Amino acid sequence: MGLWYQNSYTDPVYVAILWFDSGCSGQPWRKSGWYQVAPGSSVEIVGASLKTIPDSNFAWFAQADWADGPCWSGDPAHNWYAIPHNAAFSQCYSDNSGCNAAYPFNAATLARSSVDATVVLLQPGVAGRGFQGCSYVMAGQPTAHLLNFTVPSQLESLWCWAAVATGVAHYYNSASTVTQCQVVNNQLGRTDCCRNPGSSNCNVTGFVDKALTFVGHLKSEQSSAATYSAISEAVIAGTPPCIRIGWSGGGGHFIGFFGIEPTNLVWVTDPIYGQSLVSTATLTGGTYQGNGTWTNTYFTQ
Amino acid sequence: MPIERPQPPQPSIDVLQAMLPALMGSAGIRHSAPKFAASLVNSPRSLSSPGLSYPVYTLGLDSVAAGARLSKAKLAAWRHEFSSGEEVVAAEVSAGRQPRFNGINVHSRFRSVSEELRSAAETSKGLADQSYQPRLLQISALGVRALWLKSQPPSRADVVIPLAPTPPGLTANRHYSPAEFIEALRPAAEALLRTDAPGKGA
DSSP states (O other): OOEEEEEOSSSOEEEEEEEEOTTSSSSOEEEEEEEEEOTTOEEEEEOSOTTSOSOOEEEEEEEESSTTOSEEOOOTTTOEEEEOSSSOEEEETTOOTTOOEEEEOEEEEOOSSSSOEEEEEOOOBOTTOSSOOOEEEEESSOSOEEOSOOOOOOSSTTOHHHHHHHHHHHHHOTTOOOOHHHHHHHHHTOSOTTTSTTSTTTSOOEEHHHHHHHHTOEEEEESSOOOHHHHHHHHHTTOOOEEEEEETTSOEEEEEEEEEETTTEEEEEETTTEEEEEEHHHHHTTOBTTTEEEEEEEEEO | OOBOOOOOOHHHHHHHHHTHHHHHTOHHHHHHOHHHHHHHHHOGGGGGSOSEEEEEEEOOHHHHHTTOOGGGOEEEEEEEEEEETTEEEEEEEEOSSSOOEEEEEEEOSSOOHHHHHHHHHHHOGGGTTOEEEEEEEEEGGGTEEEEEEEEESTTSOOEEEEOSSOOTTOOTTOOBOHHHHHHHHHHHHHHHHHHOOTTEEO
16 A cells, blocks of 8 residues: 556656655655656555555656656746656655756645555656646556566467466566476376377366466465456556466366456456456456356465 | 458447547557557547457357257357557457457467468368358367358358367368368367366366
8 A cells, every 4th residue: 555656658657756754854855766667567656554644745756768758747946856867766855965967846745535546647748847747646556557477378288277377487486497397297296298298198187276386376266256456456466366267168278367457457368369458247257268257266476 | 262251240349449448548558569559549430440350159168079060159259350560459349239348369379360361262272162251260168269161151061270279189271061170179078078177277
């Protein structure tokens, strides 16, 4: 819970803020930045309940693409703040060490009705000018967030469970060397599935919960669909959930979620069908890829 | 081989057009399908003019294992394809009396259905005297997709062309009769049903 920035622009955005800090002598404000927000993603910049913060006023400035790029700026007559031009910083307002630039910040006041608020960044304006950029603040957590999580293509016709577990392992640890056939060998208690992956002993259906346990990333599971808000929460926390699809007429399939969008839309990554934006009603209503229904949910960590 | 261009139902197009604000506002679409996203901004009515629309039929594992006829396949959705160079986007709207937006695929691992149809038309000289209406047949439990060329008039034989990648037992791009196609998949369907269990997947 806290203050979030949601980048709904096409390019990376960098945010600087001025936030109340009673630990700063003289002027009780801390300036910090530059928080990078990838396109389509969100970042929690202040982690505290906004209902209980001592001062709900704050100020912020954001720029896209590069230092001194197109910006979201405020009143140039009153809110120029000195900060480092192109380096990470976190220092009291009165401390100008390393500050080699000044920008007109947006002054804002947060409502105390919600523990979270999100600044949604739409289109930036002209660099170097005040009152630039299009943005709005909304109560609650971000409504759009994308993770850099991809389930790879399944290497055998029945290996969706191994593909999903491998994708999750590589998401959490880019140095992971686990492969689909290793996941299969583990679950089947075999040693030959990397040599003979297509054999009838190896190319078989499996359980993704066991596969996720093997790669060390199963947090919890439930034998039902989850709510959109539970999925949102997991995605925003950077922990992509996976689900099982049950086909009408028998059989199942595993896929992962890598993003959320407003109005109950979710991004799925599928080891057969690739990336799609689907409505949760499609998943729960039995029409995913024609006749698939969301039957199980697996949260990861 | 003359392949007719299917005419999508207007309610399906209307549902798609109603998704314009959500699709235009989607950062994920801008990121994954930038040309499609730009076309929405430059020409908002472009959603109503897909490059190709086709019906999607599905068949369950139980039907395949029972050796069912293709007439058992259910019309599940209409898919609307938008191509711009290498970038292919396929939006899907459910079939039925109350069509609903199912989703939009922006990064398929397959060739577009437009390309598959072009390829089928070019390589199917033996069927030149026949006219067909294209459908996409999905047996999702087996990960199978196939062009189902419905003969026009319906009294003549249909043709089923599995699309790559295919599971063992099927050959991509080969022409099957509907009965041959089901027979080729039957052993795999029976085997999957034998090992099917809650919580399992393929």
